[in-house]
Amino acid sequence: MTRVRRALVLAVASLVLALLGAQVAQAAALGFQPARPGFFTSTLARCTDATVTATPGPGTGNQRSGVRLVVPAACAGVTGSVLLVRSNGGAVASAVTFSVPAGFTGGTLTVPYGNTGNPAQYNAASVTGAVLTLDTWRVRAAWAFVPTTEPITPTTAGTTVSQQSWATQSATAFCVGFTITNTTASPVAWVLDLDLAQAPFNIPAGTSVRSDRYNLTSGTTQLQPLASGSTTSQPVAAPAPYTVAGGHLLLQGAGWQATRVLAAGASTTATICDPAAPSPAVVAAGSSTYAVTQQASVQSHQLCVATTVTGLTTATSTGLVPFVGWQADVDWAAAVQQASAAGWVTSAQAATLLGRPLTSWSNVAPSSRWGSYAGTPLTSTTYRLVGTDTWNTASIAGGMTLSAQACVPIA
Structure with a gap:
C-alpha cells in the first residue's frame, strides 16, 4: 500500500469513527441508553391484575353520587383515576383522581364523582362502563348496576x-x-x-x-x-x-x-x-306479576269452577305499584275430575258435564273489583279467561284480587 493510499484509508476511518461518536453523543442527549439485561422490565408492577368492580355511590333510584370501587389491599397508598362512560363513548362527567389510603386493608372505596351539584350527581342508568387507572396502570373495571324503572x-x-x-x-x-x-x-x-x-x-x-x-x-x-x-x-x-x-x-x-x-x-x-291511558300489555303469570288458582264447588245443583287471579306486582323506587294485563286458562276437565273424586257427582254426571260448555262468567268473592269477563274456548274443555272491563278487570296490580266463576247444571 502506498503512502498516499494509507493516508486516505486512515482519513476515511477517522471520519467514520467521528460520525459514530456523534450519533452516540446525540442518542445520549436524547435519553437513550445502551441495551443491558433487564432494561425493559418495569420496576413498578400493577398493584392488581384482578378486575375491579365499580358500582354507583349513594343516592335514590338512578340518581347517584360517587363511585364505589372494590380495591384489594395490595393497592394501599397508590393514586388512581376513574371515568364513567356512556354507550356512545362519551363521558358521564370529568375523570377524577383519588388516593387509596395507606394501610388500606382491602374492600370498598367510595370516590366522589358526578356533575355539578352538592353532592355531585349523575344518572347511573346511562353508564355502561368505567375507565380505571391505579398508579398510572390501566386496570380492568367491571361496571355493575341494574337501573331502576323510572318513567x-x-x-x-x-x-x-x-x-x-x-x-x-x-x-x-x-x-x-x-x-x-x-x-x-x-x-x-x-x-x-x-x-x-x-x-x-x-x-x-x-x-x-x-x-x-x-x-x-x-x-x-x-x-x-x-x-x-x-x-x-x-x-x-x-x-x-x-x-x-x-x-x-x-x-x-x-x-x-x-x-x-x-x-x-x-x-x-x-x-x-x-285520564285515558292505554291498557297495559298482557304478561305471563309469575312471582312478580300475578298468580292464578282454580277451585271447583257445587252450588244450587250446579258444578262451578272459580278462577282467582292475585296481583303480585310491587312498588317501584318511585312508589308506583304497576298494573299488568293478565289471562288465565281454565281447565274444566280438572274441575269435573275434582268433583268426581270428591263424590259430588256420579261417573255418568261427570261424563255429561264434560260435554257441556262454559258460557257465562260472573264475579265472585274474594274479588276486590267487580266487572265483566269472557272465556274463549281453546279446546273442548279448556278456556282462555280475560277481563273485559278496562277500568276494573282487564288488568291487575299488587294487592288486588280478581275472581270469576262459570257454572253448569248437574243433570
Missing part, C-alpha cells in the same frame, strides 16, 4: 325528581305529583324526560301520540312540551298539540313561570295526569 327523569345535570306521589284509579287513569330540585350552586333551566313506554303511560315504543293527551297544568309549576328534536342544551317550546313519535316526551316549565328556571337549591312541584 320521569331529569335530563339536566344536578336536577333531581323526587317525592313522586302516584294516584292510580285504575290501569288506565292516573296522576303523579313530584318535586323537581336544583342541587347545583347555579340557576338551572330544567328539562324532564317522560318515557312513554313505561307504566303507567303504556305507550308502545315508536307509537305516535299527541302531546296534549296529558294534563300538565295541575301542579304548582305548569309543564310545557318541547318540540320534537329538542335537546337539553337546545330546548324549543312547542304549543300542544303536536305528534310525539319517538316514545319520549320532553317537558319544561312553561315559559311565563319563574319556576321554569330554578335558583340554586330551589325546588318546585308539578303534576302529570292521563
Whole structure:
C-alpha cells in the first residue's frame, strides 16, 4: 500500500469513527441508553391484575353520587383515576383522581364523582362502563348496576325528581305529583324526560301520540312540551298539540313561570295526569306479576269452577305499584275430575258435564273489583279467561284480587 493510499484509508476511518461518536453523543442527549439485561422490565408492577368492580355511590333510584370501587389491599397508598362512560363513548362527567389510603386493608372505596351539584350527581342508568387507572396502570373495571324503572327523569345535570306521589284509579287513569330540585350552586333551566313506554303511560315504543293527551297544568309549576328534536342544551317550546313519535316526551316549565328556571337549591312541584291511558300489555303469570288458582264447588245443583287471579306486582323506587294485563286458562276437565273424586257427582254426571260448555262468567268473592269477563274456548274443555272491563278487570296490580266463576247444571 502506498503512502498516499494509507493516508486516505486512515482519513476515511477517522471520519467514520467521528460520525459514530456523534450519533452516540446525540442518542445520549436524547435519553437513550445502551441495551443491558433487564432494561425493559418495569420496576413498578400493577398493584392488581384482578378486575375491579365499580358500582354507583349513594343516592335514590338512578340518581347517584360517587363511585364505589372494590380495591384489594395490595393497592394501599397508590393514586388512581376513574371515568364513567356512556354507550356512545362519551363521558358521564370529568375523570377524577383519588388516593387509596395507606394501610388500606382491602374492600370498598367510595370516590366522589358526578356533575355539578352538592353532592355531585349523575344518572347511573346511562353508564355502561368505567375507565380505571391505579398508579398510572390501566386496570380492568367491571361496571355493575341494574337501573331502576323510572318513567320521569331529569335530563339536566344536578336536577333531581323526587317525592313522586302516584294516584292510580285504575290501569288506565292516573296522576303523579313530584318535586323537581336544583342541587347545583347555579340557576338551572330544567328539562324532564317522560318515557312513554313505561307504566303507567303504556305507550308502545315508536307509537305516535299527541302531546296534549296529558294534563300538565295541575301542579304548582305548569309543564310545557318541547318540540320534537329538542335537546337539553337546545330546548324549543312547542304549543300542544303536536305528534310525539319517538316514545319520549320532553317537558319544561312553561315559559311565563319563574319556576321554569330554578335558583340554586330551589325546588318546585308539578303534576302529570292521563285520564285515558292505554291498557297495559298482557304478561305471563309469575312471582312478580300475578298468580292464578282454580277451585271447583257445587252450588244450587250446579258444578262451578272459580278462577282467582292475585296481583303480585310491587312498588317501584318511585312508589308506583304497576298494573299488568293478565289471562288465565281454565281447565274444566280438572274441575269435573275434582268433583268426581270428591263424590259430588256420579261417573255418568261427570261424563255429561264434560260435554257441556262454559258460557257465562260472573264475579265472585274474594274479588276486590267487580266487572265483566269472557272465556274463549281453546279446546273442548279448556278456556282462555280475560277481563273485559278496562277500568276494573282487564288488568291487575299488587294487592288486588280478581275472581270469576262459570257454572253448569248437574243433570
